[in-house]
Amino acid sequence: MTVQLCTFVVEKLHFGIDVLDVQEVLAFNPMTRVPHAPSVVRGLLNLRGQIVTAIDLRARLGLPGSVEAHRMMNVVVRVGEGAVSLLVDEIGDVIEFDEAELLPPPETLTGTARDLVIGVCTHEDRLLLALDIGRTLDLGSSGRGG
């Protein structure tokens, strides 16, 4: 069975999530900070009247570095009744490949990413990491900030 992945870049790493989970992709939107929220929550944004929580995927994956806020892109994913935005550095293509091509994540992968990456595959000589969207949005599992 083929799957389609919406790909994006965070800290020079290529990630993909199932395109069916993605509602839309937006350029940077002004955000409202939420004090005392988990540290990966970057803020709230107004998506045509709907209030969407934005998660800094870099922080969620425990990756170093930072990008200026206004250069970030929003990948808005549907969850249940609402939507959550993942903040990423750059948006890639939607690629299609066979599920069988998906390999288990390498043993050497550690940390938070280990929990969130469900598989890897190569695409145009690049390593693509497929993320489990459910686990990525479940802050209770790991990577919770104060």
Place this chain on the structure above:
Amino acid sequence: MAPVGYTAPGRDAGTRAPITTGERWRQGRPEDARGRGEGGTVSGNDGIDEVVREFVAESHENLDRIDGDLLALERDPSAKQAIASIFRTFHTIKGTCGFLGFGRLERLTHSAETLLSRCRDGELVPNTEFFNVLLALVDTVRGVLASIESTGAEPDVDHSALVARIEATARSAKKAESRRPKSVAPAGRLSSPPPSPGVLAGTMRSSAASKGSASNIPPAMPRPAAMPFVDEIVVPRVDVPGVSVGRLMVPAAPPAPAQGTAAAAVAAKAPEVPAPAAPRNSMAPAAPEAHAVEGAPEARGLGLPDGYVRVDVAVLDRLMDLVGELVLTRNQTLQFAATQSDPNFLAASQRLNLITTDLQEGVMRTRMQPIGNVLTKLPRMVRDLAMACGRKVRLEVEGTDTELDRTVIEAVKDPLTHIVRNAIDHGLEAPDVRVKAGKPAEGVVSLRAFHEGGMVNIEIADDGAGVRPDKVRARAIERGLVSRDDAGRMSDHDLVNLLFLPGFSTAETVTNVSGRGVGMDVVKTNVEQIGGTVALRSVLGRGTTVEIKIPLTLAIIPALVVSSCGERYAIPQVSLLELVRVEREQAARAIETVFGARLYRLRDKLLPLIDLRATLDDGRLAGAEGETDGAMNILVLEAQGRPFGLVVDEIHDTQEIVVKPLGALLKSLSLFAGATILGDGGVALILDVMGLAERAHLLGENRDKQKSKAAATQATKALEPLLLFGVPGGGRMAVALSQVARLEEFPAAALERTGDGEVVQYRGDIMPVQRLSAVIPERRRTAREVEAEAEAEGARDRVPVVVFDVGGERFGLLVDRIHDVVEEDLAGMRPGTRRGVRGSMVLQGKVTELLDVRCLAPSAVARGAEA
């Protein structure tokens, strides 16, 4: 709209029936209905059919109505129209059941009809068993409906015992057996072969005379305007048992001339009716007639009145969301319009503004429901409870048409039930006790709902014994909810409101109705969750009144927009008491700082201050310092009845905001009640005043982790702010901050001695100043110590004095130094054993005694000295 009655082959071809409950669905889904009628039960595979769902919803309404009618009949056994109404309602359910293939339900309702028909014909005088058995039946039917709703099929339960019981009741008073040869029950008729056209025409003619009442059909009843009159009255009660129905339905006014012709038309047309009308239709016109006699109030229930439609709640919610978004867009447009000068655009935006406001109101109204909807179950509950508790109770309900948003109405349902339950079980006395007390044996529980000040007020009053404060006190102490000392000091009003504490019950015995110690605290929690308040008033021997105030709606609320750290926040207007601006030069005088905790003197009261900036600082602040000119903006807010001040950078304006819930990721933040979109499209968080007060307590100057944790678990308990101070000669004591009027410092020399006391000139008056040693015996010291103390005082320029205002008496207490303000749950206090001490507890790691300020008042001291 002319209705198109579903025409079953060989049934009511050629006649049209007014739409009634149980009939309406047939128009919409004839195929479905027919298939089901023949095919038996609903298949569970494709979920529950729309038709069945509607049947269940309608039947629930009908059962509520039967409850009401049964109770009315029990009160007044001569209320024949009630019997007729119950009969028809059962008949409606039965008819539809038969069609949908719910055999069990059909049998159940059929047995009810048999019983009722006896009663209607005067063969049976309704007795208690009659009502009990019918109410039991109603409950059983409800159970079956619930099962149909969840599984799509009837439950596999044997109801034969109940049916037997009903039949036994029906037989028990069978006296005038077979006065009329054939059974008069339409029930019998329904299952018997339909009468021939000739018979039908005959009955029609014979009954046509009584059809004048059709002119009295209230416009709210299901009478489609476009339908020819004839069609409506074509289906009289087929059974026409002259006496009973005829007498029941006699209209107040004689038939109008028009009816004469109509009746003639019936007679003329009847023979042409090719097939007999479906007997089921027979009860349709009877309904309007009954209502013509009774008047409109009961128009609800048997189908929807004309001009009403059923709408899925989800559709309304979606509509409400859209209106919310429109309101936001309107706000944005208006903000943009302010920068424009094009008159056309300005006019258009103005119009948009007005229309949006109207639309918002209109949509809000569609979500409004009369509170009567949740009260329909009450009469039945009152009856059952009264029986169970051996009370005689009359329920009086006023203001059932008071409207509330449906989200609010759901939330208020359980609390109301609890309160009424309590009123009957705890409030009202047994009949003999009441008579002894000179009251009528029948107690009255009255429920009054009305709008006032943008809130909905609900008062539930009983004329029972009232709450005995001494009993409450004893129970509260016994349960360890308050200390003996505290309880002794409380006013009757305060004592009575202890009933709202969790785990409280004054019932002598725990009955199966109430007395388990849950109830009133649940009421309070539920009501407070929706931004309401509950209070209890009680006059001994006269009764108890519970007052609930709840907001009309929760979806769109007025809020004040403020900013702090460069972000904007919305604060619900309901919790806002006032706004205070303190200029820089005033600030130094008006604001006291005790160990980092700031207090503001507002009209001689000390108001604890919370800095929003500090509260929101989670260490990730980007250093966005707000511009302040040294002046302070204080929002005086109220949380759990206790006022506090919130210091913000800037106050903007009030707006109607649309409350949107926070996503799942942020649900755990107690600080925010939700978020909203402001006029310029920006997102603002809505501050939760209760959460704010709790959080501020956590972030107090004492950042001791242990303490914070303890405080967090205590946050839901009643925390009382205490002023901690050191006393001369060492040691710490505390007083309740609520009793403190001011904190002052006087020059040591200002203390003057008069007689055996000390005074100080204060605000143009002479204020006595107390020393602890004068009040508390253990604090008395030898002359030598006093001298040493005085010397120590002399060495200081200024002495701190806590000023109290108790019962109009103003006096000061000389202290060594002011330490801190802490919040503490007084429930953990060990009661005091000495005069002047309310109790002791551990505060900031030291045993601290809580002073009873009242004992410090000069008058009290004088009394103490005399004693």
